[in-house]
Each structure stands twice: as structure tokens, then as C-alpha cells.
Amino acid sequence: MYKKRESAIAAFFILAAIALRFFSFFPSVIDHDESTYLLIGRGLTEGKTLYTDLIDTKPAGIFLVYAGLETLWPGSVFLKRFFAALIVGLTAFLVFKLSKKITGENRPAFAAGIIYLFYTSTWSYHGLSPNTELYFNLFSAGGILLLLKRNRLETIFAGLLFGIGFMFKYVVLFDYTVLLLFFFVTDLMNRKGAFKLSLLIPYFLSGLAFLLPFGLANLYFLLSGDFESFSLVTYEIPFKYGGNPSLLRYLKMIFDLIGRFLPISFFLFWVVISKHGILQKSIKYFFTVWVAAVCMAMFVQGQEFSHYTIHLMLPLSILAGLFFHPGFFPEKWVGAITSGKTGRVVLGILILVTQAASFRSNIYEPDYPRDVAEFMGGQLNEGDFVFVTNYEHVVYYLLGQDSPTKYVHSTMLFTDLHKVFGIDNQKTIDEIMGRKPKFVVVQYKLKIVEEKLGSEYELVKSFRDNEIRIYKRAGC
Secondary structure, three states: OHHHHHHHHHHHHHHHHHHHHHHHHOOOOOOHHHHHHHHHHHHHHOOOOEOOOEEOOOOOHHHHHHHHHHHHOOOOHHHHHHHHHHHHHHHHHHHHHHHHHHHOOHHHHHHHHHHHHHHHOOOHHHOOOOOHHHHHHHHHHHHHHHHHOOOHHHHHHHHHHHHHHHOOOOOHHHHHHHHHHHHHHHHHHHOOOOOOHHHHHHHHHHHHHHHHHHHHHHHHHHHHOOHHHHHHHHHHHHHOOOOOOOHHHHHHHHHHHHHHOHHHHHHHHHHHHOOOOOOOHHHHHHHHHHHHHHHHHHHHOOOOOHHHHHHHHHHHHHHHHHHHOOOOOOOHHHHHHOOHHHHHHHHHHHHHHHHHHHHHHHHHOOOHHHHHHHHHHOOOOOOOOEEEOOOOOHHHHHHOOOOOOOEOOOHHHHOOHHHHOOOOHHHHHHHHHHOOOOEEEEEOOOHHHHHHHOOOEEEEEEEOOOOEEEEEEOOO
16 A cells, blocks of 8 residues: 555656646757757767767766667657656655655655755756756665665665766765765764774775766776776866856855745745754754755856756755644744645646746747758758857757767867867867858857858858858858
């Protein structure tokens, strides 16, 4: 009976995630990182090698997922978005289980899962776009749930789950090491006798389990003869990329998260500042070190992209969900609008507002990348190729074409990132233009490319008030 009930709850969160994210399944692109996953995932199914033929800074996990999905349904953006919704729904279910494990109550657990869904299904760059944070949050939530069970075998398997999450983004290391150390210190403090080596064994084995997926990745590239490229992207470039953290920009990112999710932020701060005895002191310490670890992981990346905050949504969802704990007694007027029939009405209004915003941004607004691809696609013959410079590189995917350069993400050529990778971007652009692309797509001003067009190319189409321009080679 208990397993059937859990299955029903899991199904509820998955269906809710699909419903909330439904309108995001259709646009050709939400975030340019996703375009990179699409192109590299397809390239892997065609026999190309990651980090040699197709270069990006992220670990292999996300690209393997997209390669697998590409095998199931080639060319489908819809499938990738649908699969991301399944991941979000499953993570919300694990958030429910985490809260239930911590509080022993259903109401705050359901609230925590629903809050996670709203967190990740409202704004484009805070979760609607299927970034790596959505994927590694699933494994982090599962790993933390196992650690909380305080069982030796499950502590070891927790390391493996975190290790899989690490293969989606390396910042998972912060959560894992800090929380593992927290539970080890807790065990030491709870022991009344002297320290014994047996206490360390499950934590040591958990660390080995954590390293297993990454070790297998190293072994694969070593045996395949592509270790040099893997080593460059894995061990050298991360220390150069985004190596300029700014506390001011970081705080701006945090306050942006708070402001965009004011209802949730209201619950969260009310719980934090109120005096209540819901959580044991050890659990309060647990949340403190967990949030601190995530905040540090976000800061050291040296950039302030909105999707970094998805990492923080795991602990914040559980904390905000405590507002609905039966042992937590907020002011009467607050309780009146968050429970019973009134609470369901408020929830329904929030769902409608979220769906309306999603419909406007994902369905109502023009899909310019698809329009650009359709305009060029009808004029391409066999052997023709296009060069999408600093515009959305999902256009290659929509046209069924490969990127003309192994540096798939356009920022590698057209921002200062080319210095981080040691790319001679002028030489790379010259080589592409020397191959005579039939179309060249430019967004905004791009002197490094536009000066190469000369009289050989003419402007044939523009979109969005001349912001996106398509040039065609004369005589084609």
C-alpha cells in the first residue's frame, strides 16, 4: 500500500511538471546552452568525438543524455524538453521525500515539492531552459536522501549518485564534500568512545564511489587516444573560464532570485526569522552547511548566470515548505490565505499566472530562430552550408547541418572566451568564410565577420527590426 501511495505521489509531481512546463516544449530555443547540447548530442550519434571534434567546457553527462534522446527521436526538440520535465517532476518527488524524512509531515513535504516545481517552471533562465542544474539536482537530491538515512551501505551509494551528478557539472563536488564531512563530524561527536577506523570506512568507500564515474570517463578518453583534449577541457580551462567572481554581481543574482519568486521568498523568510521548534538543532546545522556549500559553488564559478540559482532551489524549496508545517503557526491572516479552500484558490491563480506568462513567452512571441532556418532551408541545395555567427546556433540543428567549426557555442569565437581556449578566432572565421557558405547570419553588429562579406554577399532578409540579418552569397 505504501509503495502504491508513493508511486501515486511521484506520478502527481511528474504530471504537474509536464503541465507547468508544457508551453516550453515548443519554441526552437530557450537558452543558447541548450543549442550546444542539441548539436553535440547529435554529433555524438554520428560518431564524432567529444572534446576533439566538438568542444565545450561541460562534463560528458549532459551530452550523453542528449545523444541518447537523439537516437530515440532524431531532430526532436520537443522530446528533449519533455524529458527535462520528467527530470524536474522526479526531482520534485525527491524533494517531497527529503522534506518528509526531515519533518515527518506530509503538508510541508507536498509544499516543498510544489515550490520546487514553481521555482523551476516559471522563468526561462531559472529552470524552463533544460540546463545541467536540472539534471544534477536529481542526483544530488537522491544522494542527500540516502545520506540522511544514516546507513553505511546507503552512504556509499550516495557517493555514486553524487558522482553521476558530478558528470553533469563539477560544482556538485561542493555539496557532496561539505555534507559528507558534516555527517562524519556528526558521527564523531555522537560517539562516546574513542575514534575507531571502522567509522571512517563507509565515508572512504563513498568517496571512491563518487570518483567512479569520473574515473571511468578519464579511462575512456585515455584508452581512446583523446585524453589530451579531455584533459585540456577538464583540468585546465575550468580554472581560466569565469575566474573573475564579483561579490556585487553575485548578490545581484541572489536578489534577482528573491524578487522573481516573491511568494516563495515570503514563505522562506517567514520560516527563517520566526521562532519555532520544528527542526532539531542538528537539522538546522545541516541546512546551514548545505546552503553555504551551494552558495560557495555558485560564487566560485566566476559568472552570474541565472541558471546557477537552480542549484540553490533544492534546499530553499524544503525550507520554504516548512511554512505549511502543522507545528508552524504563522499569523492568522497568513494561515487563512494558505490553507483550505482559499489556499487552493491562491494556488490555482498562481498556476494560471505561470501558464499565462509561459504561453506569452513561448507560444505567442515570434520564434525567430525557426523563421531564420525556414527562410534559408528552402534555398539550400546539396553541399550548401550556412554560417550562423553570433546568432542562435540552434539554427544548425533545425537545418540538419553541422556547425562549421568544432567550437560549437558561438561565444567561443565571438567573445573573449576565444582567449581562454587559445583560439585564433580571426583565423577560424577566415577558414569558414574561405569555404564559401551560401548564407551568413549576423546578429547586432559583428565587425570581425561583416568586413569579410564585402561585395560577395548581399543582405536578403532581416528580422526583429534589422537586428538579425541574413546575407546570401551573390550568384547563388
